[in-house]
Amino acid sequence: MRIQISTSIKLAANQGKRKSVRVGDHLIGGEKIIVIAGPCSVESREQIMEAARRVKESGAAMLRGGAFKSRTLPYSFQGLGIEGLRMLALARDETGLPIVTEVVSPETVGIVEEYADILQVGARNMQNFPLLKKIGKIKKPVLLKRGFSSTIEEWLSSAEYVLAEGNDDVILCERGIRTFHDLTRFTLDLTSVPIIKEVSSLPVLVDPSHGTGIRSLVSPMAKAAVAAGADGLLIEVHPRPEEAKSDGDQSLRPEEFQELMEGIKPVALAIGRNM
Ligand code: PEP
Numbered sequence: 001m002r003i004q005i006s007t008s009i010k011l012a013a014n015q016g017k018r019k020s021v022r023v024g025d026h027l028i029g030g031e032k033i034i035v036i037a038g039p040c041s042v043e044s045r046e047q048i049m050e051a052a053r054r055v056k057e058s059g060a061a062m063l064r065g066g067a068f069k070s071r072t073l074p075y076s077f078q079g080l081g082i083e084g085l086r087m088l089a090l091a092r093d094e095t096g097l098p099i100v101t102e103v104v105s106p107e108t109v110g111i112v113e114e115y116a117d118i119l120q121v122g123a124r125n126m127q128n129f130p131l132l133k134k135i136g137k138i139k140k141p142v143l144l145k146r147g148f149s150s151t152i153e154e155w156l157s158s159a160e161y162v163l164a165e166g167n168d169d170v171i172l173c174e175r176g177i178r179t180f181h182d183l184t185r186f187t188l189d190l191t192s193v194p195i196i197k198e199v200s201s202l203p204v205l206v207d208p209s210h211g212t213g214i215r216s217l218v219s220p221m222a223k224a225a226v227a228a229g230a231d232g233l234l235i236e237v238h239p240r241p242e243e244a245k246s247d248g249d250q251s252l253r254p255e256e257f258q259e260l261m262e263g264i265k266p267v268a269l270a271i272g273r274n275m
C-alpha cells in the first residue's frame, strides 16, 4: 500500500525524482549525511567562535545559531538580533562554515537573508503564512521545521507555500511532536522520515536535540535518524552547556559532539550513505 497525501499538495509532493539543495560545496539530499551543529543561541563573539571551531574540527558541514529567537516566554533570552548575525558572519569568515539561522518575522527576512546561507523557520512559526510567503520570494534555501502539533500534511502544506512563491530550495526538519511521553521534552517522530521519503521529493533533516530535550538521548536518536534515512542532522552544541542562555540541557559538549560524529559514521556506511 502506498501512503496517500492530499492531491492539493503538488510542489511538495513526490515528483518522482529526489530534490537536493546546494549550499556552497555541500549538497543536502545527496549521498552524504550533512550535519549542522552549533549553539541554540548566539550569546557572544567568543562563544560562537569557539563553537564554530569545535564543530568544524569534528566534521560538521555547517554552523547553526539563533540570533532572532522564538521563545515560549517573553522573559526568556530573545537573542542578540543583528549583532548576533554579525557574529555568525565572523564565524563563517574564520571557519568557512555556512550559517543556518532562524527568521521569526516577515519584517526581518531581508536582514537575515543578507547574512544567512540557510534561513530556518522554527516549529512555532511553521504556519506563519505571511512569513512563509515572504521567504518564498527570496533566493536562499529554507529549513522548515515541523510544528510540534502539526501533521505531516500540514507540514508539507507549509512547504507548499514557500515552493508556490518560487523558492525551490526547501529542506524539511523533523524536530519532535507532542505526545503523552512524560520524561522527554517532545517525542522524536522518526516515522516521518521514511514517510516524507515516500510522499515527497524534498530532503529531510532530523533534530534530536529539540526532539528529546535531554543530552544523553541526542546521540542514540541521531544514529536512529540516520538509519531511518534522514539526509542530515541538526545538533545543538555549546562550549559550556551549563552556561547556555537557552537549551543547555539538550546541548552537547564539543567532545560529546565529536563522539556523536564518530558514532553515526558506521550507521551511514551501513545504509549506503557517507559522511
Ligand atoms: C532552535 O532550533 O533552536 C529552535 C528554537 O527550534 P524549534 O523551532 O524546533 O523549537
Ligand code: MN
Residues within 6 Å of the ligand: 040, 041, 210, 236, 246, 247
Ligand atoms: Mn534550541
